[in-house]
Amino acid sequence: MNEENWFAYLDNVASAEDSTIAAHLKSCSACRETVELMRSVDQALLDSSATLRAGVPVGNPAIAAAKEKALARLGSHSLSLRLGSLYLLLAPMCGVETSTRAICAAAYRVSAGSPRLLEDRSWLGFVEHLHSIVATLCGEPAAQLVRERGMRLQQEAA
Amino acid sequence: MTRLTPRWLYLVMACSLSATAASSFIFYSSRTPLISLVCKELAYGLASVFCLQIAAEYRRQPALRMTWLLLAANAIVSSVRHALEMSWFEQVPNIHLLRQLAITSALLCLLGGMWTMAHAFLRTGLGFRIHRIDVIAVAGVFAVVSVILFFREHLSEANSSLLAPLNLQLFSQVVLAVAAASAVFLHRIILAMGGGKLAIAMRFLVGHIVGRVVLVLAGQTFGLNSPSHQSWDALSHLAFDATAWIFALAACYRASMFASALRQAPPKPEEILALSLDKQWSRI
Numbered sequence: 001m002n003e004e005n006w007f008a009y010l011d012n013v014a015s016a017e018d019s020t021i022a023a024h025l026k027s028c029s030a031c032r033e034t035v036e037l038m039r040s041v042d043q044a045l046l047d048s049s050a051t052l053r054a055g056v057p058v059g060n061p062a063i064a065a066a067k068e069k070a071l072a073r074l075g076s077h078s079l080s081l082r083l084g085s086l087y088l089l090l091a092p093m094c095g096v097e098t099s100t101r102a103i104c105a106a107a108y109r110v111s112a113g114s115p116r117l118l119e120d121r122s123w124l125g126f127v128e129h130l131h132s133i134v135a136t137l138c139g140e141p142a143a144q145l146v147r148e149r150g151m152r153l154q155q156e157a158a
Numbered sequence: 159m160t161r162l163t164p165r166w167l168y169l170v171m172a173c174s175l176s177a178t179a180a181s182s183f184i185f186y187s188s189r190t191p192l193i194s195l196v197c198k199e200l201a202y203g204l205a206s207v208f209c210l211q212i213a214a215e216y217r218r219q220p221a222l223r224m225t226w227l228l229l230a231a232n233a234i235v236s237s238v239r240h241a242l243e244m245s246w247f248e249q250v251p252n253i254h255l256l257r258q259l260a261i262t263s264a265l266l267c268l269l270g271g272m273w274t275m276a277h278a279f280l281r282t283g284l285g286f287r288i289h290r291i292d293v294i295a296v297a298g299v300f301a302v303v304s305v306i307l308f309f310r311e312h313l314s315e316a317n318s319s320l321l322a323p324l325n326l327q328l329f330s331q332v333v334l335a336v337a338a339a340s341a342v343f344l345h346r347i348i349l350a351m352g353g354g355k356l357a358i359a360m361r362f363l364v365g366h367i368v369g370r371v372v373l374v375l376a377g378q379t380f381g382l383n384s385p386s387h388q389s390w391d392a393l394s395h396l397a398f399d400a401t402a403w404i405f406a407l408a409a410c411y412r413a414s415m416f417a418s419a420l421r422q423a424p425p426k427p428e429e430i431l432a433l434s435l436d437k438q439w440s441r442i
Contacts (some may be wrong), residue, residue: 030285030352093415097352101284136222136282138356139215141416 010038033115034100037087040080040116048078079123082153083115086130089149093138102137106130123154163417167204167410171403174200178399182392191244194395198240201402206233208409215416221278228271229363233405235264240398258326265333268367272340275360279347286347296339299371303335306375334371341367355415362408369401 005017025032083103090099106129107115110122118126127150135143174197181190209230216223239260247253280286307328341364348364351357377394 030350091354092418093355095351095354095357097350098284098354098356102282105282105284133282133284135216136219136278138415139212139222140217140219141215145416 010035010042030097030100030104033104034096037080037083037100037103037115041078041084044078044080079118079120082123082150082157083118085153086146086150089146090134093142094134098137102130102133105133120157123150127151127154162204162410163414164407164410167403167407170204171201171407174403175396175399178396182395190392190395194399195240195244197399198402199237201399201406202233202237202240205402205406205409206230206237208406208413209233211413212409219278221274221281225271225274225278228267228274229409232264232267232271233409235260235267236402236405239264240402252320254323255320255326258323258330262326262330262333265330265337269333269337269340272337272344272363272367276340276343276347286350288343288346292342292346295342299335299338299342302371302375303331303338306331331374334374337367338371355411355418359408359412359415362404362411366401366405366408369397369404373397373401 005015005021008015009018009021025035087099087103090102094102103115106126107113107118109129110118110125127147130150131143131147134146178190178194178197181187181193187193209226213223213226213230216226239257241247242253242257242260247256250256344360345364348357348360351360373394377390
């Protein structure tokens with residue numbers, strides 16, 4: 001299974017590896033969480049795009065202007081996008097599975113049970129727990145980077 | 159030291175190993191042990207600096223701080239150990255005992271470092287689990303060590319008039335076996351990580367231990383340490399140099415992790431949105 005197969009699976013494009021991926025997802029909770037996280041990001045994008053398109057008059061300049069406006073409004077509001085941003089920061093350091101596990105563990109520690117159930121008010125607690133996990137795995141400077149990014153995402157959303 | 163990236167270290171390693179190889183296999187120089195020693199001292203010196211730098215990153219995590227301090231101690235003691243192997247020290251009283259003390263201390267530091275690291279990672283509660291195949295691999299490692307201990311007449315200290323160096327050497331074989339067994343568990347954690355710089359660093363650490371185990375196994379089980387095996391002697395210089403550099407690479411990858419994370423800062427959410435929006439647009 002390569003990256004393209006995974007992307008095809010996430011985009012619901014049929015490929016020969018679909019059954020292999022589905023079988024793997026049944027047994028691997030970390031990958032299942034990643035797929036769910038990616039799908040929630042995807043859904044957030046779809047919803048945003050749908051909102052955007054519905055309110056846009058015909059014509060490219062208008063679309064571009066509306067896009068800018070919508071992007072400014074959406075910013076970092078979506079929790080899925082914030083999680084995605086932290087995930088993209090962590091993955092090159094700790095690996096994709098460790099990053100997913102760390103995000104899930106931090107979400108679990110703030111009683112969210114899963115990153116999908118995370119709420120805006122528990123975001124800072126989540127970031128603190130993620131900071132402590134990353135500090136153990138990757139050291140204090142990397143953990144500080146995660147905390148700063150988490151805080152900034154929160155500020156941008158506020 | 160932040161400027162010394164893994165890429166630069168690969169270059170230094172290539173130059174160093176080429177110098178030892180050329181001295182051994184092209185010029186048949188009598189200075190090969192000296193060149194090899196310089197290479198090892200350089201590798202372990204760099205590794206110890208990297209390890210101390212990493213230890214400083216763990217201000218509030220005593221276990222991980224201890225891990226990297228122990229690994230730094232392993233690098234420092236290993237460099238002393240290789241220096242003691244030189245013929246200059248042959249006349250020093252109790253040199254065999256000193257050598258075995260250095261070897262055993264370095265291995266104990268390495269083992270302690272790996273244990274504290276594995277323990278701290280398992281304590282994070284990220285769900286890293288040991289598989290049945292790992293237990294089988296550990297059993298295999300202990301079987302191999304049993305072979306080494308069975309053929310202990312090939313150990314370099316087997317004919318020593320003193321009992322202490324031989325006992326220390328036997329003990330160091332057991333410590334090496336436990337380190338190799340710990341490497342199996344560490345390897346399981348690496349597999350569960352799914353890539354990343356940390357996994358690369360840990361993979362090199364495991365490679366360093368495997369290299370040491372293979373060298374000890376080859377040298378002592380098949381009696382290659384005797385003076386009659388000149389070609390093994392040349393090869394072992396090169397192989398021990400390589401294991402020292404592998405350890406330095408492990409520390410370098412780990413030390414450069416934060417710097418590369420800063421360089422490869424991920425896009426902001428709005429940038430992710432902007433990049434993906436056109437693609438999503440066509441799907442509505």
